[in-house]
Amino acid sequence: KILSDKGLPKAVEYSGENGWKDMIDKEDLDLVYICSPWDLHTPMAVYAMEHGKHAATEVPAALTIEDCWKLVETSEKTRKHCMMLENCCYDFFEMLTLNMARNGMFGELVHAEGAYIHNLLDLNFNKKGYESMWRLKENIDYNGNLYPTHGLGPIAQCLNINRGDKMDYLVSMSTNDFQMGPEAVKRAATDPFYSEFVGKKYRGNMNTTTIRTTNGKTMMLQHDVTSPRPYSRIHLLSGTKGFASKWPDPERFAFGEEWMKEEEVAKLSEKYTPPIIKHVGEIAKKIGGHGGMDFIMDWRLIDCLRNGLPLDQDVYDAASWSCIVPLSMKSVKKRSSSVDI
Ligand SMILES: NC(=O)c1ccc[n+]([C@@H]2O[C@H](COP(=O)([O-])OP(=O)(O)OC[C@H]3O[C@@H](n4cnc5c(N)ncnc54)[C@H](O)[C@@H]3O)[C@@H](O)[C@H]2O)c1
CATH class of the missing domain: 3.40.50.720 (NAD(P)-binding Rossmann-like Domain)
Incomplete structure (x- = not known):
């Protein structure tokens, strides 16, 4: 159509x-x-x-x-x-902070945080949600961070992971499930379709994973797709000279103990908005796709392929950002013992 x-x-x-x-x-x-x-x-x-x-x-x-x-x-x-296709790396604030990190605005980055906190409880249980309920089924019998890359990708780029530093080991901890099991019981009470989802071992609702890098930096990642709370990927960067955070709103910077004032943030944004955003940012906002970041990502992918450039996110990033799924599960299973990455 x-x-x-x-x-x-x-x-x-x-x-x-x-x-x-x-x-x-x-x-x-x-x-x-x-x-x-x-x-x-x-x-x-x-x-x-x-x-x-x-x-x-x-x-x-x-x-x-x-x-x-x-x-x-x-x-x-x-x-x-x-x-x-880690589209969150191409979101506007993430691109701005990446450019600022590369220009040394935060000094040496020491710690970063990312997350996927998105209430998908209803969508996961909705018959018209994911085809054949595939995403709900992924939440059964797996316990760890099932979706780490939206939070990890942007902070890993800021920390130069795979380009001068690398992830060394992680520890991961999950809560119990307090939401998916009860939701299955509630729905099955009036609709037998949900009977097969009752009594399953659902993933702990909040998973927190901390990663240490070879150069001695840390990253904290969270995953929670069931709690009734506002969306967040956190995107927090803390360095020897400065600090940035995206969620909870508003997007903020600090270069000392006070938050930077709005007018100063606007000046900073103007100075450090990267050329790709200046080039396609406006059209991306018009076309959309998660606020435009999907368009920027696709534009850049085709740009790299057509011009023989190395990709911003290569297969080594794909593998190392994705391996947090099985490795967080391994750590959770071993009472949060450290696991080599
Ligand atoms: N990056 C993001 O912001 C973002 C947002 C949403 C979804 N996703 C990811 O996109 C993927 C799809 O998610 P979705 O929300 O579109 O799920 P969905 O269930 O709506 O769509 C999955 C699609 O895969 C198709 N499919 C299933 N088996 C297939 C097969 N054997 N051959 C060809 N097609 C097949 C289905 O017909 C369906 O159209 C997931 O990996 C999800 O995590 C990413």
């Missing part, structure tokens, strides 16, 4: 569980853009690269350490790009 409304030719359709393989086999493609449920990200990306196409996958790129290695090894072997 989108195409016909714009007078464009109809798209070729592939369907069925393995239709994506037929598409990759038959079509002359440069890039395969993967927006499927989590468990299909790695198989689809690997198949695409093995068939000569670059892969761009939704987050997380992989759910297991084996799959993280598969992505890296396949990308190296086939010499095809594999980018994880």
Whole structure:
């Protein structure tokens, strides 16, 4: 419908569980853009690269350490790009603070925080939410941070992870489940569809993971998709000279014990807004996609591919940001013992 409304030719359709393989086999493609449920990200990306196409996958790129290695090894072997589509790295405040960090405005960054705090309780349990309830099912029997990359990606870039520093080890702690089990019971009382979700072992509602880097910095990540509270990815940067935080609102800076005044923030933003935002920021806001960050990410991906530039987020970022999923689970299982990254 989108195409016909714009007078464009109809798209070729592939369907069925393995239709994506037929598409990759038959079509002359440069890039395969993967927006499927989590468990299909790695198989689809690997198949695409093995068939000569670059892969761009939704987050997380992989759910297991084996799959993280598969992505890296396949990308190296086939010499095809594999980018994880961490759109939050392209949000406006994140891009501004990355540019400020690179220009030394925060001094040496010592600590950073990120999160995915988003109340998806209703959406996860909604029959019209995720196809075949896949996302609710991912919350059963896995206990850790299931969705670390929205919080981690932007702060990892500010801390130069994989470009001078690297994540060394983590400790991870989860609460019990106080929300999903009761929600299943409540819904099953009037709708037998939900019976299969009763009595399951749901993920602890709040997971907190701390990561230490080789250069002695720390990062704190949180994951909570069930609590009735405002959305937050935190995005906090604390350095030897300055501080920034995005959530809770408003976006704030401090270069001392007082918060910076609004007029001064505006001046700072003007000075450190990176060239890519000056170039496509306005059109991105008009076109939208999570406030424009999706557009900026896609624009930049195509820019890199067309001009032979290294990607902002490469396969090593995809693997190291995604490996927090299985490693946080491992730590939670071992009473929050430290786990090497
Ligand atoms: N980066 C972000 O801001 C953001 C936002 C939303 C979703 N996501 C991610 O995007 C992905 C999809 O999420 P969603 O909300 O669109 O879920 P969804 O359930 O609405 O969509 C999943 C899609 O995958 C398709 N699919 C399932 N099996 C398939 C197969 N074998 N072959 C081809 N297609 C198949 C389904 O038909 C459906 O259209 C997830 O990884 C999710 O985490 C990311």
